[in-house]
Amino acid sequence: MTHLTEEQLVLYYLGESEELAAARAHLDDCAACRADLAAVQRTLNLVSTWETPERGPEYGTQVWNQLRPRLGIRARFFSFQWMSWTRAASTAAVALLVIGAYFLGRVSPRPTPEPRTVAHNQLSDGTDRMLLVSVGDHLEQSQRVLLEFANTGSQELPLERDSAEQLLLDNRLMRQSLQRAGDRNMASVLEKLERFLTEAANARPEELPEIQRRMADEGVLFQLRVANAKIRERQRKLLPTASN
Amino acid sequence: MKESDGAAIQRVLAGDGDGFQVLVERYSHALFRLAYRMTGNEADADDVVQETFLRAYRSLANYDGRAAFSTWLYRIASNYTLDRISATRRRAEILHPLDQKPEGEEDGRAWQPVEQAPGPDRLLLSGEIQVRLAEAMEELTPQERTAFTLRHFEDLSIEEIGNALQLGSNATRNSIFRAVQKLRRNLAGWAGVAS
Numbered sequence: 001m002t003h004l005t006e007e008q009l010v011l012y013y014l015g016e017s018e019e020l021a022a023a024r025a026h027l028d029d030c031a032a033c034r035a036d037l038a039a040v041q042r043t044l045n046l047v048s049t050w051e052t053p054e055r056g057p058e059y060g061t062q063v064w065n066q067l068r069p070r071l072g073i074r075a076r077f078f079s080f081q082w083m084s085w086t087r088a089a090s091t092a093a094v095a096l097l098v099i100g101a102y103f104l105g106r107v108s109p110r111p112t113p114e115p116r117t118v119a120h121n122q123l124s125d126g127t128d129r130m131l132l133v134s135v136g137d138h139l140e141q142s143q144r145v146l147l148e149f150a151n152t153g154s155q156e157l158p159l160e161r162d163s164a165e166q167l168l169l170d171n172r173l174m175r176q177s178l179q180r181a182g183d184r185n186m187a188s189v190l191e192k193l194e195r196f197l198t199e200a201a202n203a204r205p206e207e208l209p210e211i212q213r214r215m216a217d218e219g220v221l222f223q224l225r226v227a228n229a230k231i232r233e234r235q236r237k238l239l240p241t242a243s244n
Numbered sequence: 245m246k247e248s249d250g251a252a253i254q255r256v257l258a259g260d261g262d263g264f265q266v267l268v269e270r271y272s273h274a275l276f277r278l279a280y281r282m283t284g285n286e287a288d289a290d291d292v293v294q295e296t297f298l299r300a301y302r303s304l305a306n307y308d309g310r311a312a313f314s315t316w317l318y319r320i321a322s323n324y325t326l327d328r329i330s331a332t333r334r335r336a337e338i339l340h341p342l343d344q345k346p347e348g349e350e351d352g353r354a355w356q357p358v359e360q361a362p363g364p365d366r367l368l369l370s371g372e373i374q375v376r377l378a379e380a381m382e383e384l385t386p387q388e389r390t391a392f393t394l395r396h397f398e399d400l401s402i403e404e405i406g407n408a409l410q411l412g413s414n415a416t417r418n419s420i421f422r423a424v425q426k427l428r429r430n431l432a433g434w435a436g437v438a439s
Contacts, residue, residue, distance in 0.1 A: 010424045014395065016402055016417060043428045047396065050377040052280045059276065060269030063293055067268060070294075071301050073261035 004033045013040050069202035132235050135174050135186065139228040142167050142193055146221060149200050150212050164200035171197055189227045196220055249313040256304055264304075268297055271317055278318060281393045282325045282386075284378055292328070296321040311404065318398060319408035322390045326409070329386045373434060380430040384423050391416055392423035 004012070004026055011017040012027075027033055145164055175190040199211050215221065247255075247266050255263030272293060279292035299320050300307075307316055381389060391409060394400040400408070406416040 006425060006428075007421050010421050011417060014420065014424075016420075040424070040428065043431055044396065044424070046373070046431055046434060047377060047380075047427055049373070050281070050381070051374055052277045053286050055273055055276050060272040063272045063297065064265045064268045067294060067297055067301075068261075068265075070298055071261060071264070073264075 003030065004036070006036075009033065009037050009040055013037060013044065065202075066204055069204070131174070131177055131181065132231055135178070135190075136228060136231040136235060138167070138170055138174055139189075139193075139224055139231060142171070142197065143221060143224045143228065146196060146200065146215065146224070150215055150221065164197050168194065168197040168201050186227065186231070189223065192218075192220065193224065250309065253304060253307065253313070256301070261301075264297075264301055267300075267313065271314060272297075274314065275317060275321055278393065278398060279321055279325065281381070281397055282322070282390050283329075284382060288328075292321055292325055295324050299324065311407070315400060315404055315408075318394060318400065322394065322408045326386050326390060376431065376434055380427050383426055383430055387411075388419050388423040388426070391419035392427075395420050 004023060008017060008019075008023055012020065012023045017023050027037060145167060149164065171190055171194050175187050175194060178184075178187040178190060196211075196215060199207075203211055247263075249267060249270070252263045252266040275293045275296055276289055279289035279296075280286065283289050283292060296317060300317055303320075307313070311319075384392065387409065391405050391411075394405045394408065395402075402413055402416050402420075405411070405420075406413055409416065409419075411419065
């Protein structure tokens, strides 16, 4: 009796034998070949236990976040596919606040016009105070996130990236509202901030040092601190007016 | 209801690049496992995943739908991995042209299968087996390793593997057989222990 070769056994086991029926017939009659086949099976069963490292449930999203800028796809203005419900709710709240403030400002009777000495902006009524508060909070959050981003390593990148994406959406809404309200100085601060938030949201780990260097060169964190201080000062000036 | 691969692909081809996110999120884990088995290295596997999706996106218009989208991705990943390994080897040869292969390298590292399982602790044993498995896979040539991985772990047919690696049916079968042969030899002392 001619026994099956190792190649025939392996191909039989894999279901790739070209003479499947003949091999099966031989195995029915040959205990030695059945033992060899069992040995092949044991080895391949062992190989099947080879473990691969685990990637978390967010791995697909992480891959996409790194991939998207490389594909030349910009982050969507509203993309509920990649936003969690919490983040979507936060964006919706900011949007409602800004839109509500805008329309409220259009329908509310304005106080008797009095000469004012506000140097660089037209934000003064109750409606605009809401926007000022939102912008102030936004600047503080952006400052915190960019500060973390400036000091982060590539391992922590996804966390800052998510925060930056959220802030990017808020930033666009507020910048547009500020432009409509004629506050060009603050809109310009947010425009610059938007550039860095975009980079932070789309940064690949190897791009991190370059972005961090430019953040330091342009003093963006310092400018944010100054802008935030100005906003808070304007809020303080406006609050006593509101109580009058 | 989940969007099908075909619908997501159509969306991308119609200009909505974000449709690709569905495919990336659906296949990233499987692609990572495949890439890890082919490269044996986590960082390399992550890179293969990124590069595979990048290439898939850029040539999505060429996907004709005859094979499953996952098979098409595996093909891209396999080719990229093989190219990458070749390039790494070429660089190594240029940098170290006088290096000689150690004796026995051609057939693998030629480590001796152990006669006895070490120690009674199953966890330790399991860890040791994982190391041995990784080493045994390392002994395969890139082509053998890729062909075997696609067959054994991903259950692709000989024809699909042949298409992916641009090999004929016989060459594909031979690659897989040689892979199993080497694995049997290198894991001879372990196959019974683990069962």
